[in-house]
Amino acid sequence: MSGTEKSKAHTEQAKGKVKETVGRAVGNERLTAEGHADQAKGNAREAKEDIKDTFRH
Numbered sequence: 001m002s003g004t005e006k007s008k009a010h011t012e013q014a015k016g017k018v019k020e021t022v023g024r025a026v027g028n029e030r031l032t033a034e035g036h037a038d039q040a041k042g043n044a045r046e047a048k049e050d051i052k053d054t055f056r057h
Contacts (some may be wrong), residue, residue, distance in 0.1 A: 005049045012042030 020035025022028075 005045060009042045009046040009049065012045065013039050014042075016040075016042060 016035045016038030018035065019038060020032050023031030023033070023035055
């Protein structure tokens with residue numbers, strides 16, 4: 001996985017986790033949902049790069 005894409009994936013996942021946690025703490029469903037969506041985007045980016053790596057080797 002390229003370093004840049006890996007970094008972006010992990011950043012999105014972390015940002016999403018923080019948003020989700022804060023959203024739950026304050027009872028904000030919208031923020032919780034945004035956090036969950038950010039985590040999903042990070043997971044998708046990571047999965048895409050894993051697939052690309054599989055075909056490169």
